[in-house]
Amino acid sequence: MTKVAIIAVENTGLGSLASVMDLFAQAGILWNRIHDMEPAPLFQVEIVTATGETVNTSTKVPIVPHRAMDAVEAADLILIPALVMDLRKVQEVFPREIAWLKHQHANGTSLASLCTGAFLLAATGLCDGKAMTTHWGFVKLFESMYPRVCLHPDRILTDEGDLYSSGGASASINLALYLVEKYCSHEIAVQCSKFLVFDMNRAFQSPFASLQSQQNHRDECILSVQKWLHENFSAKTTVADMADKAGLSHRTFKRRFKKATDDTPMHHLQKLRVEAAKKILETENHTIDEITYSVGYENSSFFRKIFKRYTSLSPNEYRKKFQPMLRNIATNHRGTKA
Incomplete structure (x- = not known):
């Protein structure tokens, strides 16, 4: 034994x-x-x-x-x-x-x-x-x-x-x-x-992880850009746009962003968008195309690829796993005999 x-x-x-x-x-x-x-x-x-x-x-x-x-x-x-x-x-x-x-x-x-x-x-x-x-x-x-x-x-x-x-x-x-x-x-x-x-x-x-705060640092310049990204993640944004917001050169901005957050600017933006998509999938019945556009992407195939990279699930698989339990039970029981 x-x-x-x-x-x-x-x-x-x-x-x-x-x-x-x-x-x-x-x-x-x-x-x-x-x-x-x-x-x-x-x-x-x-x-x-x-x-x-x-x-x-x-x-x-x-x-x-x-x-x-x-x-x-x-x-x-x-x-x-x-x-x-x-x-x-x-x-x-x-x-x-x-x-x-x-x-x-x-x-x-x-x-x-x-x-x-x-x-x-x-x-x-x-x-x-x-x-x-x-x-x-x-x-x-x-x-x-x-x-x-x-x-x-x-x-x-x-x-x-x-x-x-x-x-x-x-x-x-x-x-x-x-x-x-x-x-x-x-x-x-x-x-x-x-x-x-x-x-x-x-x-x-x-699939169970949520985006953690990456703002526990003291670089005020990078913090201001992070705040702007949190409020405007769905906008069409490039690293050059972010660098302009920070008032820094492209190279300096990328270096300081990585040092402050341990992440690249675009990966950070992707995570914000995926987190927003997860919340929609957990609560709403929007189509994948609608979610794609609402979080800032134009191509749903690319969105699916990004989403799976960070969650290990497709958007539809994620929705099935985390949809409201009351809705799920009600759907499965609908039409059954007493």
Whole structure:
């Protein structure tokens, strides 16, 4: 039986911990019960804390561990749930947990981070030069803290053989299903996916990401152009137009914009337009041609290409995924017999 330890710390995300614990604990059990077969548990799952004492989740729900982390003799896999805290302080707050994770890995245990648990895993230094992912909302902070890690923010999960990571929130379940498949079989993973009623084959978290503020800088000249772009993103605009607005040469403007925002002017404009299109797709029934023109493009084929570049979905796929649930349910139920 595969032994799994979940390390809980103060301000662990409850959903992140509980969802994967249930999945591993029920593998081989719930499906079998549904189909009148003898339960056959496949994982032994325990929660551990630094001292063996109770910790509180970010929602102040107490977590009573099975044991202290130093009492874990031989785990096959250690899971690091999401952290809901000032992530800049991870190395300062959890030195003991970091040392323990490094020791366990050196003894052959695989490590997997869930959502922002990536900050704790990366703090071990074990992922330097290796692929990781984390919640899309904390990408910039992660990159600034762990520049040696090869971060792939669009991915749902990463696999470096004995080091794993998942993207934001429910991506933790995708990683758990992936690990069930790896430790058991595809058949067992499918069973878990079905009893959870969860789509197991998501590859990207980019459809869920929203445009984050890129205005946390002090270049007033660039800030003024960004403000103008936010208000006029649908206007026909070139980099030369932006440079004129800033009162800078074309070359100087591009250099300063990139330094201030970590983005090119045209990529920034494309993101603004895609974000506007996403909001329309989420709430309105406009045609793709109408949306194309309303966000500043003249060619719907080009718009579709740009939209998919940033979301990994076509506009129509995005609409189906994020249309109002009330409308979706009403449409699917229309005409059905009572």
